[in-house]
Amino acid sequence: MSDRTTPTDPPSFAAGLLPAVLDRDTAPFWAAARQRRLTYQTCDACAAVVFFPRRHCPGCLSAALTWHDSAGLGEVYTYSVVRNSRDPRFADRVPYCVAWIDLDEGFRMMSNVVEVDPDAITVGLRVRVDWRASGDWLLPVFVPADPALPADPAVPAEPADGAPAVGSGDD
Ligand SMILES: [Zn+2]
Numbered sequence: 001m002s003d004r005t006t007p008t009d010p011p012s013f014a015a016g017l018l019p020a021v022l023d024r025d026t027a028p029f030w031a032a033a034r035q036r037r038l039t040y041q042t043c044d045a046c047a048a049v050v051f052f053p054r055r056h057c058p059g060c061l062s063a064a065l066t067w068h069d070s071a072g073l074g075e076v077y078t079y080s081v082v083r084n085s086r087d088p089r090f091a092d093r094v095p096y097c098v099a100w101i102d103l104d105e106g107f108r109m110m111s112n113v114v115e116v117d118p119d120a121i122t123v124g125l126r127v128r129v130d131w132r133a134s135g136d137w138l139l140p141v142f143v144p145a146d147p148a149l150p151a152d153p154a155v156p157a158e159p160a161d162g163a164p165a166v167g168s169g170d171d
Contacts, residue, residue, distance in 0.1 A: 036131050037069050046060040046062065049106040074104050076113065076123055079099035079100070101113075101127060109140075113127060128142065
């Protein structure tokens with residue numbers, strides 16, 4: 001892929017978090033993400049909810065998997081706030097929250113919880129998906145479903161590096 005972000009690219013929201021592999025198992029997920037659709041699979045044979053994207057059901061090994069759009073609503077299963085990073089791709093982003101999110105459709109995914117004071121994040125916090133641009137990619141992140149929670153004091157209203165904030169605010 002000629003458009004893959006390299007370490008020499010300018011920093012952006014998710015520099016260093018871009019998918020390292022774009023294969024036929026995950027390509028539909030990333031294509032949907034470009035349309036701001038969070039997708040998951042279910043197994044036609046055993047009805048298991050499948051995430052991350054796979055070619056076969058991890059429960060019964062059936063290859064009959066069907067894609068669905070998630071409503072993008074869920075809650076924080078657990079999380080960690082990173083307050084110190086020696087990785088230069090992340091050092092200027094601290095503190096930031098890495099979380100496992102339980103989506104209402106029954107799958108769990110790792111992401112970031114953004115636009116909220118990290119100290120206001122709790123297990124069980126209701127969140128909704130939002131999207132952040134990084135190069136040609138749109139990456140799913142999560143914001144509090146309750147907009148009354150305190151904003152992240154470390155994040156300026158507009159990204160300092162000029163990367164557009166996608167799907168937040170005025171749309
Ligand atoms: Zn199955």
